[in-house]
Amino acid sequence: MNIGENKTWNHHVVKEGNKSLVLKKIINHSPISRAAVAQEVGLNKGTVSSLVNDLLDDQLIYESGPGKSSGGRRPVMLLFNEKAGYSIGIDIGVNYLLGVLTDLNGNICIEKEVTFKNLSYEEIEKQLFNTIDSLTDSAPPSPHGIIGIGMGVPGIVDNNGEILLAPNLKWKNLNLKLVLENRYQLPIIIENEANAGAYGEKRFGAGKDSEHIIYVSAGIGIGVGLILNGALYKGSNGFSGELGHMTIQVNGPTCRCGNKGCWELFASEQALLTAAEKMKIVSPSGKEMELSDLMALAEQGDPKVIALFEQAGDYLGVGINNIINSFNPQQVIIGNRMASSSKWLTKTLTDRVSNQALWFQQNDLTICFSELSTFSSALGASAFSIENFLNVSMQQKTSLKA
Amino acid sequence: MNIGENKTWNHHVVKEGNKSLVLKKIINHSPISRAAVAQEVGLNKGTVSSLVNDLLDDQLIYESGPGKSSGGRRPVMLLFNEKAGYSIGIDIGVNYLLGVLTDLNGNICIEKEVTFKNLSYEEIEKQLFNTIDSLTDSAPPSPHGIIGIGMGVPGIVDNNGEILLAPNLKWKNLNLKLVLENRYQLPIIIENEANAGAYGEKRFGAGKDSEHIIYVSAGIGIGVGLILNGALYKGSNGFSGELGHMTIQVNGPTCRCGNKGCWELFASEQALLTAAEKMKIVSPSGKEMELSDLMALAEQGDPKVIALFEQAGDYLGVGINNIINSFNPQQVIIGNRMASSSKWLTKTLTDRVSNQALWFQQNDLTICFSELSTFSSALGASAFSIENFLNVSMQQKTSLKA
DNA sequence: TTTTGTTAGTCTAGTGGCTAAACAAAGTTT
């Protein structure tokens, strides 16, 4: 909502904006007194008092006992009521479905995971309903109840939340948002898995203090979520961050996308597995090789496998270098399954970046691995839903004033 | 200025925002009546009348004769007073200095170009002062006079307008902004040349109707300017868009930046010249080969040279493909000197993109060449200055109300 | 203990910009 956009400005907008400012201050600096909020935000004491009363009425905050005096009357401390409602975050992968119930601060209250293989859409849908039903049923009582459902999907999601393509799930043109809205009568947000992960890290993980974050979701393939100016950047149609298919080797090997020399051919989990197969490294279990098998081998000190990881780290660095040159971010966060192998990736990755990235790009730049590990995406999805709820809560409820 | 940022909201902000809305409406839809503005913007008629009076006082708009009646009183048409002030835009290159004087709609009133070779900073500074002085002196009289100076520089500019590095000019840590401010006592804006070009095309050129534009400035090197959500995206420190040094060939040839396989080694003017030299193509003039010589040869139908251009177009396509996957833009605009060779670049470039870009990225995507040709950057620089002036004009002038 | 000074939070009056609706002005249509 920028000045200059098509929205007109009036008293409601002013109040909404200020209320949001006050709430954010309380969330991020709780416990805090009305007086401190007024001073730090720059609003008049009276204004803050009035807005705080609104927030108290909404039960979004509560008063705790008096705080310490600094030579005068003791302040009444305000705290964010993180249990005022609960949000559901879903992360669906190729062979798993992870659901979390979180409070409004993203603390996980309940988690529920099912794994599967080669299920049809109908079967997955059933699992999804089960998960959501179960989480809903076991949510503690709260003033606002379940405030919404967010979902991260490994595929292409357009700006309306429609899933255009999820190749690994074999989904196409699926409006899951509508399905869930009809069933649950709640606000539903469907997002790409990397976007959800990026937002999760921004809100609750490694990116809390940055405004410009690039989240690299390195799993079977590679997807990227962009946080620019503190907000998710989705591009014109919602398809930004498809960097797994960025060319890093002109006329290189052919990718399943039809293109050649794509990044994810060099630096993804699939790339590792393919390379291992080529080198005739076999799984200790005898079954099909999995990432965990390679990690076990590396843990045992297998030099060939360690070299594989190091090579992948180097290639990750190449792509991240391109990202740095594109976006000049404050922070690059590597997440998803490959992040679990950080131990063997870090050195070659950081070497590549520090040797190649332009010097001025390296100031104020942090490269790190996910803090939320397997929960990035589910938590991010939940965070989208929480953000939506809080935004709506800031708006006037004229209909209730009767 | 987003809701949720650290700015408090009050009446002034409301008025400023609405005034800006009204002015933009008049700029983009002039001539237009007060009534039409009110209806389209969604403000009350009275409010619009009051804001329009303010704008008339500021001489930013003016009333023309009555328009056509549609069955009632004839409307008074409002027009943007594009001659209310003039802005100076400067584009400095390796061997030229282009200055334009524009009105507030970006129409060029006067242009002034000098070319040079291997001048010291002091000598260039002298040329710069001369150009600005001359443009200032010949500006027509207007209510607001010269409202500011914008400048596009081929180098790294940080968020404070300090030039950290302009390799081709051999400038380093130069605070030209301060120099110009001291000399002219005007608002000065220094930006990277690609950023300026991007903004120029967005405001006055091929990108007028898009909100997500990537401008590829392909000259001696390659720089990229990003317009995301309708605004210039500068990254954390102002260094976004350094995509000339994006790796498109892992372990490829070494670039002057120290990295390997950079895009600009394949698709820039320099890349063309180097390739021509390798193929022992000689300039018809006998002197050092220049882009214009290659264009002349291609025009004569030289198949080797045409093949060179086509190869460069293909490589341009590779990088643009990466850009599309990153940003999901509505529009990619290719500008700077290479744009003049569009004739021989277009086919291979678009072939590469249409064969390789993911299908969903190609919807609603336009790839085109600069509309402003050599003026993109100078006009963009001027546009920065105009935007700044209009923003400041929207603010309250309490001191004048006495 | 009393006094003084300080800080927290509420209350009141005043301000500015908005909206709604009445009104005046200037057309067209019948």
Place this chain on the structure above:
DNA sequence: AAACTTTGTTTAGCCACTAGACTAACAAAA
């Protein structure tokens, strides 16, 4: 000429903000 339309101004009222007075509640000094 009368009736209707549309434009633009004016007026009254509303709402959220600010400044500053006020009450409340504390610490420190006398």
